Amino acid sequence: MKATRLQVVDPQHFTDADLLPFARLLAAGGTVAFPTETVYGLGADATNPAALSSVFAAKGRPSDNPLIVHVAAPQDCEPLVRTVTPLARVLIARFWPGPLTIVLQRSSRVPDLVTAGLETVAVRLPAHPLARRLIALAGVPIAAPSANRSGRPSPTRSGHVVTDLMGRVDGIIDGGPCAVGLESTVVDATGAQPVILRPGGVTREMMASVAGPVAIHPALTRAGVGEEGHSGAPRSPGMKYTHYAPRARLVLARTSRSGATDQTPPANPAAVAEVARVLLALAQRQQAETIGILCTDETAAVLGALAAEMKPPPLVVKTLGSAANPEEMAANLFLRFREFDDSPVTLILAQPLPEKAIGHALMNRLEKAAGHQWEEA
Ligand code: TXA
Ligand code: MG
Numbered sequence: 001m002k003a004t005r006l007q008v009v010d011p012q013h014f015t016d017a018d019l020l021p022f023a024r025l026l027a028a029g030g031t032v033a034f035p036t037e038t039v040y041g042l043g044a045d046a047t048n049p050a051a052l053s054s055v056f057a058a059k060g061r062p063s064d065n066p067l068i069v070h071v072a073a074p075q076d077c078e079p080l081v082r083t084v085t086p087l088a089r090v091l092i093a094r095f096w097p098g099p100l101t102i103v104l105q106r107s108s109r110v111p112d113l114v115t116a117g118l119e120t121v122a123v124r125l126p127a128h129p130l131a132r133r134l135i136a137l138a139g140v141p142i143a144a145p146s147a148n149r150s151g152r153p154s155p156t157r158s159g160h161v162v163t164d165l166m167g168r169v170d171g172i173i174d175g176g177p178c179a180v181g182l183e184s185t186v187v188d189a190t191g192a193q194p195v196i197l198r199p200g201g202v203t204r205e206m207m208a209s210v211a212g213p214v215a216i217h218p219a220l221t222r223a224g225v226g227e228e229g230h231s232g233a234p235r236s237p238g239m240k241y242t243h244y245a246p247r248a249r250l251v252l253a254r255t256s257r258s259g260a261t262d263q264t265p266p267a268n269p270a271a272v273a274e275v276a277r278v279l280l281a282l283a284q285r286q287q288a289e290t291i292g293i294l295c296t297d298e299t300a301a302v303l304g305a306l307a308a309e310m311k312p313p314p315l316v317v318k319t320l321g322s323a324a325n326p327e328e329m330a331a332n333l334f335l336r337f338r339e340f341d342d343s344p345v346t347l348i349l350a351q352p353l354p355e356k357a358i359g360h361a362l363m364n365r366l367e368k369a370a371g372h373q374w375e376e377a
Pocket of ligand 1: 036038099115144
């Protein structure tokens with residue numbers, strides 16, 4: 001057990017004095033969890049192999065899954081990579097600081113433990129002012145995976161970090177909830193065309209507006225799902241792990257109208273009622289004593305009346321937010337997963353969500369949590 005230094009720091013009104021004890025821990029090879037705009041990260045000096053080993057140990061993370069290196073200023077990327085490609089320059093100029101992780105050929109300064117032996121390194125400049133100042137004060141690039149125990153949902157509140165890592169790390173900075181709530185977009189910028197390896201807050205459309213057509217790695221498309229042999233080795237090794245999942249089995253409800261996942265128009269009452277009906281029909285068939293339902297506000301609003309008719313087993317209904325507000329739903333997803341973990345639910349039926357803007361990343365996380373299991377009513 002480590003003595004974990006835990007401190008609340010106001011993310012809007014902090015001073016260097018608040019952060020210096022944690023920056024010193026990092027500079028001395030310690031591990032410190034801190035908020036970013038996406039999720040909480042567990043930081044360590046990216047140039048110090050012993051510190052990196054502590055990160056893998058604290059998380060229980062397989063060492064073949066590489067880490068993202070966080071920097072405090074765009075030029076701090078340069079020593080870490082062989083060349084900043086013209087594509088990377090465009091992406092950096094437009095999206096840094098922000099939730100975009102850029103994969104480039106690594107330089108020899110980056111330890112193997114960071115890249116898991118890959119020839120590339122992933123670099124990110126977070127937008128969260130506290131994160132940036134902490135990295136600047138530490139004076140070294142900071143490797144930071146999400147600050148959860150391996151296999152658990154990424155932490156979007158300091159309480160999640162405390163649950164997973166108290167006594168396992170040297171410091172935890174409580175800087176309030178994370179605004180985005182899903183991990184950064186990971187994009188391969190080694191070539192001329194961007195290739196999305198993990199969808200996130202910076203969407204394909206946003207990148208296309210400055211960098212031309214954007215490819216999506218085949219392992220991420222539905223056709224390529226579960227067929228890594230068919231679609232080529234996963235370029236982002238994290239793709240092969242079951243991430244983000246709640247403890248309960250999660251199943252996505254296939255709604256019959258289109259069979260697609262984007263049939264949830266915010267203001268279409270018939271479509272909303274159809275989704276509610278499918279969720280309840282699926283619930284009726286289950287053996288579980290209490291069934292979790294994860295849905296939009298709109299679906300939840302019609303679920304009660306319909307349940308009185310259809311009489312499913314007892315339900316624990318949790319809403320992500322309005323279907324019209326994918327950002328709100330994204331910010332709530334991992335929080336809801338963890339709430340389900342604290343409930344007696346052993347099965348969660350989830351509604352597919354509209355794949356607009358960050359909705360693409362949201363559905364990516366939901367499908368991963370479901371192990372790509374869909375069920376038809
Ligand atoms: O938003 C985020 O990115 C958060 C915060 C803390 O910054 N960090 C995060 O780290 O999500 P982590 O370790 O949970 O996820 C890193 C992802 C993994 O899927 C990993 O496989 C991928 O980035 N990755 C890291 N280095 C890579 C590389 N050289 N090439 C391809 N993918 C890489
Ligand atoms: Mg993670």
